[in-house]
Amino acid sequence: MIEILGAISSLKPEPRLLVSEWADQNRILSSSSASEPGKWRTSRTPYLKKVMDCLSVYSSYKKVVVMKGAQLGFTEAGNNWIGYIIDNSPAPTLMVQPTDSTMKRNSKMRIAPMIEASPSLRTKVSLAKSRSGENTIEQKNFPGGILLMAGANSPVGLRSVPIKNLFLDETDGYPGNLDGEGSPIDLATARTRTFAKKKIFIISTPTIAGSSVIESEFLQTDQNYFEVPCPFCGGTQRLIFEQLTWEPQKYETVKYKCIHCNELISESSKPTILPLGEWIPSVAGNVNSEVIGFHLNSLYSPYGWYSWAEVAKDYDAALKNPIKMVTFTNTVLGETWAEESEAPAWENIYNRREEYKINTIPNKVCFLTCGVDIQKDRIELEVVGWCSDKQSYSIDYRVLLGATALPDVWQLLADVINETWTRDDGLEMNIRLTAVDSGFNTTEVYDFVRKFPVTKVIAIKGSDSLGMAVAPPKTIDLSRSGKKIGKVKIWQVGSSYLKRELYSWLGIEKGDKEGHPCYCHFPQHNENFFKGLTAEDWIPAKKQWKKRFERNEPLDCRNYARAASVIVGLDRLKPFQIEALSGSVYRKKAENTATTKPKRESIWGERGKSKRESIW
Numbered sequence: 001m002i003e004i005l006g007a008i009s010s011l012k013p014e015p016r017l018l019v020s021e022w023a024d025q026n027r028i029l030s031s032s033s034a035s036e037p038g039k040w041r042t043s044r045t046p047y048l049k050k051v052m053d054c055l056s057v058y059s060s061y062k063k064v065v066v067m068k069g070a071q072l073g074f075t076e077a078g079n080n081w082i083g084y085i086i087d088n089s090p091a092p093t094l095m096v097q098p099t100d101s102t103m104k105r106n107s108k109m110r111i112a113p114m115i116e117a118s119p120s121l122r123t124k125v126s127l128a129k130s131r132s133g134e135n136t137i138e139q140k141n142f143p144g145g146i147l148l149m150a151g152a153n154s155p156v157g158l159r160s161v162p163i164k165n166l167f168l169d170e171t172d173g174y175p176g177n178l179d180g181e182g183s184p185i186d187l188a189t190a191r192t193r194t195f196a197k198k199k200i201f202i203i204s205t206p207t208i209a210g211s212s213v214i215e216s217e218f219l220q221t222d223q224n225y226f227e228v229p230c231p232f233c234g235g236t237q238r239l240i241f242e243q244l245t246w247e248p249q250k251y252e253t254v255k256y257k258c259i260h261c262n263e264l265i266s267e268s269s270k271p272t273i274l275p276l277g278e279w280i281p282s283v284a285g286n287v288n289s290e291v292i293g294f295h296l297n298s299l300y301s302p303y304g305w306y307s308w309a310e311v312a313k314d315y316d317a318a319l320k321n322p323i324k325m326v327t328f329t330n331t332v333l334g335e336t337w338a339e340e341s342e343a344p345a346w347e348n349i350y351n352r353r354e355e356y357k358i359n360t361i362p363n364k365v366c367f368l369t370c371g372v373d374i375q376k377d378r379i380e381l382e383v384v385g386w387c388s389d390k391q392s393y394s395i396d397y398r399v400l401l402g403a404t405a406l407p408d409v410w411q412l413l414a415d416v417i418n419e420t421w422t423r424d425d426g427l428e429m430n431i432r433l434t435a436v437d438s439g440f441n442t443t444e445v446y447d448f449v450r451k452f453p454v455t456k457v458i459a460i461k462g463s464d465s466l467g468m469a470v471a472p473p474k475t476i477d478l479s480r481s482g483k484k485i486g487k488v489k490i491w492q493v494g495s496s497y498l499k500r501e502l503y504s505w506l507g508i509e510k511g512d513k514e515g516h517p518c519y520c521h522f523p524q525h526n527e528n529f530f531k532g533l534t535a536e537d538w539i540p541a542k543k544q545w546k547k548r549f550e551r552n553e554p555l556d557c558r559n560y561a562r563a564a565s566v567i568v569g570l571d572r573l574k575p576f577q578i579e580a581l582s583g584s585v586y587r588k589k590a591e592n593t594a595t596t597k598p599k600r601e602s603i604w605g606e607r608g609k610s611k612r613e614s615i616w
Helices: 002-011 019-026 048-053 074-088 100-117 184-190 213-218 267-276 308-319 322-331 346-351 407-417 442-449 495-506 527-533 553-568 575-580 606-615
Strands: 063-068 092-097 139-142 145-151 165-169 199-204 224-229 236-238 244-247 250-257 278-281 291-296 367-374 378-386 392-401 420-422 428-437 457-463 474-480 483-494 536-539 544-547
Touching: 019 048, 019 074, 048 074, 063 213, 074 092, 074 100, 074 145, 074 165, 074 199, 092 100, 092 184, 100 145, 165 184, 199 213, 213 291, 224 267, 236 278, 244 308, 250 267, 250 308, 308 322, 346 527, 367 407, 367 553, 378 407, 378 553, 392 407, 392 553, 407 428, 407 442, 428 442, 428 553, 442 457, 457 553, 483 495, 483 553, 495 536, 495 553, 527 553
Parallel strands: 063 199, 063 291, 092 145, 092 165, 165 199, 224 291, 367 428, 428 457, 457 483
Antiparallel strands: 139 145, 224 236, 224 278, 244 250, 367 378, 378 392, 420 428, 474 483, 536 544
């Protein structure tokens, strides 16, 4: 009878129903498996709506990836998808848990109660018949389809029959190589190949950086983060742990500090701000219609579940125990745990300096950018040449001495920005884009950048929490004495992101004479430059960077120059387009010293020794 009903059911047109709509209409949470039994309400966890709807039969997405913290409801979202399939879009479906034991526990404590409590499912899944095999712990039959459940440690359950829908739960708990047959994820995914409209849902809390399965999957997506508005200023932002504030040992005082207006947001605002939240992709180049990725930490846990006070208390406890800190990072922040990251040894980079001269440009360089760091008594900058394969050449590092509250030193910076350099083949080049940090003497920085086109000079602001190189610019109004005097665009730069990227690039071996992609070339800068370039280490337990050398301006300048290269298009343009950025104005190279331009002296070169010693 079930087979006949299945054949008839499969001929019916599928109603245009979203998973979230199905859940709101049909899902009943059992008192035996839910802390809040009764009718399912997507409004309780608004961030789950888009995730669930991407799994709907009419959605174009074939793979949905979620990297998450705990206490957020994503497994129940997956169970809603299972219910939707049984009731609305029957097809062969496989749910995989880390082990056979967790699979059996999930089947008994989540799937069976969901079917029993929801009338629309109870009428379609037959009663338990272990002898017939229609409804067992490992298998649930329903008209037009079947739900199979397996442990990732069992190769038998991951082979054979074709599967249209695949739910991979807590993938970081899966074995890496299953009895010599390869990854259980690959084995399970192979079963979906014959279905053009397959759906794969992958969710997990992450584990260790470099070996985390969910992190690897997430980084291949457009990396969506849930941004919510501040109830005071309306500015949208993702919730991050670094913005939580509380008085020592007084966890009832915990508040969230808005990154825009610095107002303290109470957790009681969650029911108001979560429904207004929106998923925003952070890697625009990876946006496509077939794969989408989401990240959410436990600060978003609905009001009354896992509170900010509990987050703060757990963090303080973790500070005293390294093992607890790993757990906190994985299950609360939803991030991978990385061992303490040491910067590359400056001596290694110093010892591989090259013989090209400061202020000369090799033919491979396609365009120049400049990163500028502002201090009280000086401006420091690095001019960097970029190649089409992301190799870079340090062209010069300069220190412009003078009080940055006064105009003289700013004129020196303007002179640098307006300079031209001659490439080895005679091509004249200028700086394509200069990025000036606005973290110090902000007013002076804004006044300076407004004198140039936005395509020539920009103001930037570093952010350790930004998970990408550069965010889209924001325009702010400038006022003096209560009077509006204009606007300026500000680019937010991912400081931590760029430091990690630079350190990975500094560890690349040169390879053949053409060099390895992303390899960093340096002329004869002195040792202080390389100490400054590697001046900071990442301390995971404190979630912050720590200086090992006092002077870190070379590190900042290089990252600002790199951010400028991203804005110019180094990461998104094709090699031939990057090469075209060099322009086409060639000048015949001077043949005698009488007509040669005076050589620029670098404060980091041997000719700048006396000045260099005076500032160090």
